[in-house]
Amino acid sequence: DQQVKQNSPSLSVQEGRISILNCDYTNSMFDYFLWYKKYPAEGPTFLISISSIKDKNEDGRFTVFLNKSAKHLSLHIVPSQPGDSAVYFCAASAASGTYKYIFGTGTRLKVLA
Amino acid sequence: GAVVSQHPSWVICKSGTSVKIECRSLDFQATTMFWYRQFPKQSLMLMATSNEGSKATYEQGVEKDKFLINHASLTLSTLTVTSAHPEDSSFYICSASRETPETQYFGPGTRLLVL
Numbered sequence: 749d750q751q752v753k754q755n756s757p758s759l760s761v762q763e764g765r766i767s768i769l770n771c772d773y774t775n776s777m778f779d780y781f782l783w784y785k786k787y788p789a790e791g792p793t794f795l796i797s798i799s800s801i802k803d804k805n806e807d808g809r810f811t812v813f814l815n816k817s818a819k820h821l822s823l824h825i826v827p828s829q830p831g832d833s834a835v836y837f838c839a840a841s842a843a844s845g846t847y848k849y850i851f852g853t854g855t856r857l858k859v860l861a
Numbered sequence: 862g863a864v865v866s867q868h869p870s871w872v873i874c875k876s877g878t879s880v881k882i883e884c885r886s887l888d889f890q891a892t893t894m895f896w897y898r899q900f901p902k903q904s905l906m907l908m909a910t911s912n913e914g915s916k917a918t919y920e921q922g923v924e925k926d927k928f929l930i931n932h933a934s935l936t937l938s939t940l941t942v943t944s945a946h947p948e949d950s951s952f953y954i955c956s957a958s959r960e961t962p963e964t965q966y967f968g969p970g971t972r973l974l975v976l
Binding site: 782784789790791792793794797837848849850851852853854 | 865867895903904905906907910952954956964965966967968969970972
């Protein structure tokens, strides 16, 4: 039972354009969501998070949008840079679940120069 | 801030031996540490959650006698893979958080290869 899904395994975007990565979840108890970036053979690096009381959070080039009714969140990267090429994981947690993270399957982003 | 280290980064061992992996929070005290494993091209799967001074909470399907977790201090947690077998070969990653629901900060991971 995959509670957090990233349906696009890969995405290619031209440098300078917007990258949009999507994530869907099924558990309505999730109240905290995060995006991590990961390079091969390295641990994930935290990018941005959002609480369920908000619908948008912005940090520099990264913006996360949360649509609770659709149980959907997205990460926007503008403008995309070649250094953004990595695997992006969304994660969700719930206060009722002792805040443990459930990770999506990841989306490999490739930014073309 | 919020740096987490893991040691070793790579380990190759013979089947039947035990391997210990250390996870340290370098610049903060971690009330909670988490252990994950990741198989190639798959997501990170939580193995267990540990709080300093108490027993770890294991996820369903994770053998607690095989994967021993010790959270001895607010900056150190260890995962020992006992009697390792080739199917235990994986990428093991720890994370630490100051307090829930604080963001988890991940270590660089340890790649284990059991021959």
